[in-house]
Amino acid sequence: MQGKTTNRRYSIATLMNMIITITELVGGMLAGSLALVSDAVHNFTDVISLVIAWVAQLIIGQQENAEKTFGYRRAQVLGAFVNALFLIIVMAFLIVEAVKGFVNPQPIKGTVMLAIAIIGLVANLVTGLMLMGGEHNINQKAALLHILGDTLSSMGVIFAAVMIYFFNWLWLDPTITLCVACYILYETWPVLVTATNILMEANASVDLNDIAQVVEQCPYVRGVHHVHVWQIDEEHLAVSLHVTMENQALSDVETSMHAMQKMLGQKYPGMHVTIQPEIDHLDQGLVKNES
Numbered sequence: 229m230q231g232k233t234t235n236r237r238y239s240i241a242t243l244m245n246m247i248i249t250i251t252e253l254v255g256g257m258l259a260g261s262l263a264l265v266s267d268a269v270h271n272f273t274d275v276i277s278l279v280i281a282w283v284a285q286l287i288i289g290q291q292e293n294a295e296k297t298f299g300y301r302r303a304q305v306l307g308a309f310v311n312a313l314f315l316i317i318v319m320a321f322l323i324v325e326a327v328k329g330f331v332n333p334q335p336i337k338g339t340v341m342l343a344i345a346i347i348g349l350v351a352n353l354v355t356g357l358m359l360m361g362g363e364h365n366i367n368q369k370a371a372l373l374h375i376l377g378d379t380l381s382s383m384g385v386i387f388a389a390v391m392i393y394f395f396n397w398l399w400l401d402p403t404i405t406l407c408v409a410c411y412i413l414y415e416t417w418p419v420l421v422t423a424t425n426i427l428m429e430a431n432a433s434v435d436l437n438d439i440a441q442v443v444e445q446c447p448y449v450r451g452v453h454h455v456h457v458w459q460i461d462e463e464h465l466a467v468s469l470h471v472t473m474e475n476q477a478l479s480d481v482e483t484s485m486h487a488m489q490k491m492l493g494q495k496y497p498g499m500h501v502t503i504q505p506e507i508d509h510l511d512q513g514l515v516k517n518e519s
Contacts, residue, residue, distance in 0.1 A: 309424065452469055
């Protein structure tokens, strides 16, 4: 029942933001307002983020299978990467257009700009309240942050529209556009970096020597090498390592491996641990990380 309610919230919120996007895009062209167009682009990113969160909500619970052995956790990471890359390209275009607006300002219809911006603000507030009433997970938080950011953007456009209407401050339109574009770039860049690192299976700032020190606390361990750490998604890590052990019964090796996995799991929650035990090939206490 809760899942159906959440899906309904996502579908309504996505539809509302699509309507806002089209309204602001058309209104911005009619009013000659680049700020409205940039706000429409921001709203379009809200649509994308909502769709990503919605799709992730639908598929995240699917079980691993022979083809997707780690499940579908990276679907949202791939979507975030595409979304962030698209955003950066569009924002670069808007920054160039904003600079042109300073050099060669065009007439702007302040009343049209104001009316459309108010509609966008109200719709964003309603959408935000809807999402706040649903489930509280990382996907929804990300989508809600997009909506809150766009609400602030709409407020900036309203302010610019009022000043243009009463004082004909045309320079405010490209100024708001620049502010919105820079804000989105500021918020988007860390997302792109994180998504890229996950897709490149980068180490999520885990000290390999710390892992070795944890493992070496277990009995019969003489050394650790071939340590590799990578991210599966934002919340899950994986580590593989070779452990050099004293010669002993296989049952004792298994006991020691379980102890290593437990200790690593306690220090790094959500980590998937793979250990390859070996007979002593290293000198006592030698720790190396080899590719």
